[in-house]
Every structure is written in structure tokens, then in C-alpha cells.
Amino acid sequence: MKSISIFGLATSLFTVAKGHTLFTSLYVNDVKQGQGDGTCVRQNIDLAHATSPVRDLSSDDMACGISGTVPVNYTCPAPTGAKLTFEYRLNPNKASGGFIDESHKGPVAVYAKRLLSPNADAAGPGWFKLWGEGYDMEADKWATEKIINTNGLLSIQIPMALPAGNYLFRPEVVAMHNVTPEVEPQFYIGCAQVFVESSVTGDFNIPSEKSVSIPGYLQKDDSSVTYNIYKDEEYADPKKAYPMMGPEPFVPVAVLTAASGKVTRQTVGGIPDSCLLVNGNWCGVEVPPYTNNLTGCWNAVKDCWSQADACWAQQPASGGRNCEDFTGPPAYELKSNDFPAPGPIPAAVNVDDVPQDHTSSEASLTTRVVVTSSVLVTVTVIPTPSSSSSTSPESIPDFTLRPTNTAQPSQSIPDFTLRPTSTAQASHTPKPKPHCGGRKRRHTRQRE
Numbered sequence: 001m002k003s004i005s006i007f008g009l010a011t012s013l014f015t016v017a018k019g020h021t022l023f024t025s026l027y028v029n030d031v032k033q034g035q036g037d038g039t040c041v042r043q044n045i046d047l048a049h050a051t052s053p054v055r056d057l058s059s060d061d062m063a064c065g066i067s068g069t070v071p072v073n074y075t076c077p078a079p080t081g082a083k084l085t086f087e088y089r090l091n092p093n094k095a096s097g098g099f100i101d102e103s104h105k106g107p108v109a110v111y112a113k114r115l116l117s118p119n120a121d122a123a124g125p126g127w128f129k130l131w132g133e134g135y136d137m138e139a140d141k142w143a144t145e146k147i148i149n150t151n152g153l154l155s156i157q158i159p160m161a162l163p164a165g166n167y168l169f170r171p172e173v174v175a176m177h178n179v180t181p182e183v184e185p186q187f188y189i190g191c192a193q194v195f196v197e198s199s200v201t202g203d204f205n206i207p208s209e210k211s212v213s214i215p216g217y218l219q220k221d222d223s224s225v226t227y228n229i230y231k232d233e234e235y236a237d238p239k240k241a242y243p244m245m246g247p248e249p250f251v252p253v254a255v256l257t258a259a260s261g262k263v264t265r266q267t268v269g270g271i272p273d274s275c276l277l278v279n280g281n282w283c284g285v286e287v288p289p290y291t292n293n294l295t296g297c298w299n300a301v302k303d304c305w306s307q308a309d310a311c312w313a314q315q316p317a318s319g320g321r322n323c324e325d326f327t328g329p330p331a332y333e334l335k336s337n338d339f340p341a342p343g344p345i346p347a348a349v350n351v352d353d354v355p356q357d358h359t360s361s362e363a364s365l366t367t368r369v370v371v372t373s374s375v376l377v378t379v380t381v382i383p384t385p386s387s388s389s390s391t392s393p394e395s396i397p398d399f400t401l402r403p404t405n406t407a408q409p410s411q412s413i414p415d416f417t418l419r420p421t422s423t424a425q426a427s428h429t430p431k432p433k434p435h436c437g438g439r440k441r442r443h444t445r446q447r448e
């Protein structure tokens with residue numbers, strides 16, 4: 001920890017929270033999900049200690065981090081075979097300022113768990129490891145050091161044999177620098193809520209030796225947990241190989257049920273179309289319509305204020321930048337105040353492990369509209385009738401996505417252009433709506 005600041009308590013609290021690291025943001029195929037960071041990501045809701053690690057191996061916090069047993073509002077869809085990228089930050093609500101504390105050397109892994117319902121328990125059985133790496137003796141690097149080199153970004157490919165459904169993807173960054181026989185490693189974990197869209201359905205059998213319970217998969221006296229990075233690695237001669245934590249990775253290869261060609265898509269838990277602006281797992285919607293009377297106008301303003309309050313109350317550790325921007329029902333145009341990726345999105349670490357052959361061009365068929373922060377696009381969703389009457393609750397008719405203007409990837413300012421939802425106002429210049437910007441200043445101070 002750094003020395004106590006002369007600027008007082010608020011600054012020193014910030015300094016304390018600055019150490020360590022936090023998984024803040026999810027990308028699917030190189031596109032940051034949602035807006036304002038933290039969409040579909042379970043983060044510690046204690047903003048002052050959001051980067052604190054989990055140390056108690058028997059705690060339910062081991063599953064998805066502190067406060068990670070509670071689902072967040074949104075689950076992001078991802079086509080099977082997609083690349084998921086997890087962003088780690090030293091300062092959760094800032095784009096710069098480091099990724100993982102440099103002293104924090106240790107192994108890194110990614111686990112996953114299929115959820116039979118979006119709100120199913122994170123803690124408990126059913127977890128499997130997709131990939132893991134400890135100490136690379138040849139390169140003399142810990143996996144954490146490699147993540148720092150890729151700007152805090154860690155990518156994994158979703159195996160194509162995973163059946164469609166809700167999953168938790170759990171990156172695990174472990175710091176071993178403080179380990180003694182009495183002190184456990186520090187675990188930096190969080191979970192991404194993802195709906196894998198695939199034509200593969202059916203049961204999902206993980207070999208028993210590769211299926212673990214979290215907590216429970218690690219014991220205090222495991223050699224991977226008690227390993228001393230100074231005695232065993234840095235100054236040892238010969239160096240002692242690091243025994244990787246947890247089970248062997250499970251790479252599903254066989255398609256358990258023949259692919260039907262019909263892609264099962266997410267029907268619940270996504271970001272609603274009615275969202276004007278998203279911040280993490282909060283979304284702001286249009287205020288109630290009113291005619292030209294003061295009562296209606298006032299009610300609309302109050303509604304807007306209460307939405308902004310909810311935004312601040314629900315802001316994740318990764319910040320409330322878009323709460324500042326939700327200053328009033330906009331003239332159908334809001335911009336998300338998003339940070340760009342801190343660097344190039346790295347290739348998936350497990351790309352050599354995951355079979356790449358697949359029976360259909362599924363990935364291109366399952367592209368879905370999410371409120372992305374890096375592409376300016378307006379889309380129309382046209383449902384087409386389903387040819388068969390499926391009884392599966394998760395199966396829905398295919399959607400055709402038709403861009404209504406030319407999608408132009410925006411390099412700089414993330415944008416989100418909205419189309420009017422009311423047909424009453426067909427004018428090309430939408431009327432300004434009441435503004436509740438008076439609260440902006442008050443809330444802006446909240447983060448400092």
C-alpha cells in the first residue's frame with residue numbers, strides 16, 4: 001500500500017482501493033458489451049473495496065467474487081465459438097492507471113458453469129476449467145505478468161460443443177506474493193453472465209474428475225495454494241515447477257446432440273430494446289408521454305430524476321459515467337461515455353485447445369443486436385415466422401437483422417443513435433423533452 005495521502009480520508013480510501021485488481025468489462029468478439037462498463041459482469045458492489053481479493057477458500061465468494069452470488073440484471077448473448085475477453089483494471093472506474101498490481105504474481109484460469117436458469121446459484125457444483133496457466137519456466141513469467149502485458153485483457157474462445165444456454169464465465173487471477181503457511185493466495189474473480197447461442201442442445205456431461213464445486217475445489221494445504229513464489233521459483237535452483245490449481249481443463253469436443261441447424265437464442269435477460277442509455281446493468285427509458293400541461297411535464301421530470309437516482313444507486317465499481325449523462329429525456333440522441341479498449345484485443349488463450357471445425361456457419365447466423373458501445377448502427381428487427389412449432393421454451397423464431405443505415409464502426413466516440421418510438425411525432429426534428437440536468441452537478445461529486 002502507498003503512504004497515506006495528505007489530502008485526507010477520501011483520498012486515502014481511494015488509495016487503499018487502488019491496489020489489487022478487478023474484472024470490470026466483458027467483450028464479445030472484440031466488442032465491449034453494453035455501455036458504461038460492467039454490463040453482464042458481476043462485480044463487488046462495495047465501491048470502496050471493489051478491488052479487494054477473496055482469501056477464504058471455503059467462502060461462496062470464491063464462485064463469482066464478493067457479492068457475486070447475486071445476479072446482475074443483464075446477460076449478454078454470444079454466438080458459439082465467440083471470443084470472450086475479460087478486462088482487468090487496477091482502477092475500476094478509470095480507463096488508465098494499470099491493470100493488475102505488478103507485485104501480484106500467480107496463476108490465471110478461466111472457469112465456466114452452465115446455469116439451468118439465469119438466476120441459478122453460482123456457488124456449488126457444476127464448474128469446469130476451460131483453460132489455465134501458472135508459471136512459464138521457459139519465459140520466466142507468471143500468467144499474471146502475461147495479462148499485464150496484454151493491458152489487462154484476457155481472451156477465451158467459447159467451445160463450439162457447449163450446448164446453448166445460460167453460462168457463467170469466471171476469470172480467475174491469483175496473486176501468490178503474500179503466501180505463507182498461514183496466509184492464502186488472493187483471488188480476483190468475477191463472473192460474466194453469457195447466453196451461448198448455438199444449435200447444439202441437450203445434456204452436458206462433464207467427466208466427474210473435471211467437474212468441481214466452487215467453493216470446494218481448493219484446499220488450504222494444496223501444493224498449488226501453499227507454493228512460495230520466492231523460495232520455490234524466483235530464487236530456487238533448480239526452480240520448482242508450479243503445480244497448477246484446480247482440475248485439468250475440460251474441452252468439450254463431441255457434440256452431444258446432433259446439431260439441428262436451428263439456433264437457440266436468448267429470449268430473456270438481455271438488454272431491453274426500450275433502453276435509451278445503459279450504465280453497467282442499469283438502463284434508462286423514455287419518460288411517460290404527456291400533452292402540453294404542467295402536471296404531465298412535472299411527472300416526466302420526476303420520473304427522469306428517479307431513473308437517474310437509480311442509475312447512481314446501481315453503478316458498478318466500473319463507474320457511473322452514463323449516470324452523469326442521463327440528464328433528462330433526450331432528443332432521441334444519447335452518447336455513451338465509454339472508454340475504448342486499453343489495447344488490442346488479444347487472441348484467445350485456448351484457441352489451440354478448442355476444435356475449430358463446425359457443422360454450420362452458425363457464428364454468422366447468430367449475430368445479435370446488443371447495445372454496443374463501439375458501433376454506430378440503427379437496426380430494424382424483423383421477425384420471420386417459424387416453420388416448425390418448437391416446444392422448447394428457449395427456441396424462438398429466427399430474426400432477420402436489417403441495418404437501416406450503413407453501419408460505420410466508430411473508432412473514437414462510442415455512439416448510440418435512437419429511433420423515435422412514437423409515431424405521433426413524425427417530424428425529422430424531434431421535439432426536445434424536459435430536462436432534469438439540475439441534478440447532474442450533485443451526482444457528479446458522488447464518485448470523487
Ligand SMILES: [Cu+2]
Nearest residue numbers: 019020175186
Ligand atoms: Cu492485492
